[in-house]
Amino acid sequence: MPSYETKLQRAGISRRTAVMGMSAGIATLAMPRLGRAADDTIRIGFPTPLTGPFAAEARDQVKCAELAVKLVNDKGGIAGRKVELLVRDDKLNAGEAATRTLELIEKDKVHAIVGALSSAVQLAVNEVTRARGVIYVSISQSDTINEVKDFSKYTFHEALNPHMTTAAVARQTIKKGMKVAHLAADYAYGHEMLRGFKRAQAAIGAESVGEILHPFGAADYSTFMPRLMSLRPDVLCISNFGRDQANAIKQAVDFGIKQQMKIVVPVILHNQRLAVGPDVFEGVVGGANYYWGLETQNKTAAEFNKAYRAANGGAIPTDYGAYGYSGVGSLLQAMQAAGGTDTDKVVAALEGLQYDLTKGPQHYRKCDHQSVQSVLVLESKKKSAMANDNDLFAIVASDPGADEMLRSCGELGHAT
Amino acid sequence: MDLSLIIMQLFSGIALGAVLVITALGLTIVFGMLGVVNFAHGALFMIGAYAGLYLASLTGSFWWGLLLAPVLVGAFGMLIEFVLVRRLYGRSIDDPLLLTFGLSYILVEGVRIVFGSDGIPFPTPSQLIGVVDLGVGFFPKYRLFVIALVAVVLLALWLMLEKTRIGLIVRAGARDPQIMRVLGVDIGKVWLAIFGLGVGLAALGGVLAGPMRSVNPEMGTLVLAEAFVVTVIGGLGSIVGAVVAGLMVGICISMVALFAPEMATIVMFALMAAVLLVRPQGLFGLKGRA
Numbered sequence: 289m290p291s292y293e294t295k296l297q298r299a300g301i302s303r304r305t306a307v308m309g310m311s312a313g314i315a316t317l318a319m320p321r322l323g324r325a326a327d328d329t330i331r332i333g334f335p336t337p338l339t340g341p342f343a344a345e346a347r348d349q350v351k352c353a354e355l356a357v358k359l360v361n362d363k364g365g366i367a368g369r370k371v372e373l374l375v376r377d378d379k380l381n382a383g384e385a386a387t388r389t390l391e392l393i394e395k396d397k398v399h400a401i402v403g404a405l406s407s408a409v410q411l412a413v414n415e416v417t418r419a420r421g422v423i424y425v426s427i428s429q430s431d432t433i434n435e436v437k438d439f440s441k442y443t444f445h446e447a448l449n450p451h452m453t454t455a456a457v458a459r460q461t462i463k464k465g466m467k468v469a470h471l472a473a474d475y476a477y478g479h480e481m482l483r484g485f486k487r488a489q490a491a492i493g494a495e496s497v498g499e500i501l502h503p504f505g506a507a508d509y510s511t512f513m514p515r516l517m518s519l520r521p522d523v524l525c526i527s528n529f530g531r532d533q534a535n536a537i538k539q540a541v542d543f544g545i546k547q548q549m550k551i552v553v554p555v556i557l558h559n560q561r562l563a564v565g566p567d568v569f570e571g572v573v574g575g576a577n578y579y580w581g582l583e584t585q586n587k588t589a590a591e592f593n594k595a596y597r598a599a600n601g602g603a604i605p606t607d608y609g610a611y612g613y614s615g616v617g618s619l620l621q622a623m624q625a626a627g628g629t630d631t632d633k634v635v636a637a638l639e640g641l642q643y644d645l646t647k648g649p650q651h652y653r654k655c656d657h658q659s660v661q662s663v664l665v666l667e668s669k670k671k672s673a674m675a676n677d678n679d680l681f682a683i684v685a686s687d688p689g690a691d692e693m694l695r696s697c698g699e700l701g702h703a704t
Numbered sequence: 705m706d707l708s709l710i711i712m713q714l715f716s717g718i719a720l721g722a723v724l725v726i727t728a729l730g731l732t733i734v735f736g737m738l739g740v741v742n743f744a745h746g747a748l749f750m751i752g753a754y755a756g757l758y759l760a761s762l763t764g765s766f767w768w769g770l771l772l773a774p775v776l777v778g779a780f781g782m783l784i785e786f787v788l789v790r791r792l793y794g795r796s797i798d799d800p801l802l803l804t805f806g807l808s809y810i811l812v813e814g815v816r817i818v819f820g821s822d823g824i825p826f827p828t829p830s831q832l833i834g835v836v837d838l839g840v841g842f843f844p845k846y847r848l849f850v851i852a853l854v855a856v857v858l859l860a861l862w863l864m865l866e867k868t869r870i871g872l873i874v875r876a877g878a879r880d881p882q883i884m885r886v887l888g889v890d891i892g893k894v895w896l897a898i899f900g901l902g903v904g905l906a907a908l909g910g911v912l913a914g915p916m917r918s919v920n921p922e923m924g925t926l927v928l929a930e931a932f933v934v935t936v937i938g939g940l941g942s943i944v945g946a947v948v949a950g951l952m953v954g955i956c957i958s959m960v961a962l963f964a965p966e967m968a969t970i971v972m973f974a975l976m977a978a979v980l981l982v983r984p985q986g987l988f989g990l991k992g993r994a
Contacts, residue, residue, distance in 0.1 A: 563823030
């Protein structure tokens with residue numbers, strides 16, 4: 289029986305050509321990766337914490353971002369180019385997020401980054417995109433990202449910011465002369481929300497009776513409750529996010545805090561309300577960027593809900609999910625206007641963009657790239673008042689978007 | 705700072721400590737008797753919460769969930785011992801450690817697939833909703849119930865280990881399994897039961913924690929770390945150690961929360977470091993074991 293090699297030689301193929309052929313074959317297999325940069329797909333990197341305590345919100349963001357991409361692709365893409373979303377798990381860790389973002393830029397050659405859910409993580413992503421000159425549309429709340437220190441011309445902030453949400457919530461819940469206590473998570477988000485509430489309550493003329501900072505991601509909040517009750521406030525502001533919100537509110541209610549004072553949060557989370565049930569959240573008031581129930585009074589919301597329902601088996605979009613849609617959606621509209629992915633042209637297009645994707649008109653303010661948009665204030669319904677399982681909140685207020693909601697460009701350190 | 709606030713804070717600390725004790729107990733019993741460091745303990749705590757919730761909704765009563773979940777999850781623990789852990793006895797300590805570490809990932813992922821990664825509401829049983837007036841302030845009924853139940857479980861466990869023939873065999877088996885075999889005791893069965901007991905305690909901790917914290921697939925991760933800290937402070941394998949250290953950590957966290965709230969979690973690790981410096985084997989640990 290002739291060996292494999294002699295067979296090849298008989299066929300007129302030397303060992304050398306065989307080796308060359310094989311390496312060519314391997315190169316072809318590796319091609320999709322290497323050749324990526326050359327094809328004309330528009331790639332958008334999407335780091336988000338798919339694992340960890342914000343996973344529920346992160347998954348909703350991905351679903352909504354994918355919907356935004358799908359709708360554009362269904363209409364033939366942007367200037368004939370298809371759009372692709374590259375989702376990466378940032379594990380709610382700033383270092384991980386920075387690494388994934390760098391990979392998305394260097395290896396996957398993305399044209400822009402949208403995403404990140406934690407305020408600390410988004411600042412890490414922003415560091416990377418700023419250094420590489422890549423557009424970043426942030427969809428997590430932050431005040432500092434708009435300030436001169438962290439800002440760059442590539443940074444856009446689609447999410448509400450702590451200044452906007454706390455002001456809107458405080459206007460509805462805090463009256464002159466009231467006593468206010470604070471429980472806030474000890475990291476960027478908690479600090480910024482606390483600062484926002486204090487600024488708002490000072491403007492209203494309410495008094496701060498105490499602040500407690502709790503460790504981020506704690507499971508038990510019972511040890512803070514006796515102190516909070518002894519402060520005897522009229523309003524308790526709980527400024528934390530994700531499961532921290534669910535656990536903190538649940539344990540506050542266990543201690544009978546709701547009989548003594550009103551519980552207020554800067555951002556009331558759809559998923560956390562579902563996670564602990566209506567009895568616990570009953571009467572809790574908080575801010576929101578979006579609530580599906582807006583569909584009865586807003587045409588865009590109705591259209592967004594309809595598209596989401598069609599793509600997700602009848603489910604409704606959530607607050608943080610909607611950010612995924614409006615963040616990616618506004619970027620794609622700007623690319624459409626710019627006729628492609630040229631960074632400077634897209635930046636200019638975003639600055640001039642008037643968009644209405646989920647709830648009414650929005651635009652990015654030129655000096656700090658903060659999205660000017662409406663702020664909702666929601667109150668959690670009691671079980672008996674719910675028309676169905678998704679009927680979670682009553683809309684207390686819907687403040688239309690206006691530049692006056694924001695701190696002035698001068699205050700943020702921008703040239704005016 | 706008035707006295708009533710400090711007393712209230714003490715109660716919060718004891719209730720927190722009670723949850724720590726019950727979870728650390730299962731971990732330390734399995735290590736003390738079997739020499740197995742069970743890294744799946746946190747995942748089994750979480751399974752316990754889900755099982756409790758599922759059984760409670762099936763039967764319509766929290767109490768059936770509280771009673772049945774530890775038993776069923778404990779039986780599941782025995783299955784794990786019989787099929788997986790048993791094969792690794794006598795090998796180095798890392799083998800079962802790696803096995804249970806891997807198992808914890810499978811369990812968490814399994815729950816995510818079946819129940820989803822969102823949290824699920826676990827309502828407080830209607831009889832225990834509300835607060836009790838302690839004279840110095842109001843305290844949740846449910847947390848008082850947890851303190852009482854943990855005390856009862858501890859008493860029962862102590863009686864079983866110290867006063868019964870089974871307890872005698874268990875204690876002797878931990879000392880010298882060889883001699884027990886010579887005496888005709890089927891030590892394999894004892895180990896099976898001990899592993900089941902340890903897992904059952906994890907599950908009990910999970911069901912008890914359910915109405916206080918949100919129930920989600922990752923809820924065991926933090927608990928595992930806490931249970932390890934408590935076990936290390938008390939001394940690996942020491943039951944008394946787990947009880948004393950659990951209450952100590954709970955009260956310590958609570959008192960620190962009063963004066964420097966942002967340090968409340970760190971203090972647990974600081975306490976561990978301090979104890980290890982003075983007594984490397986833990987407060988009640990035997991020398992040469994740690």
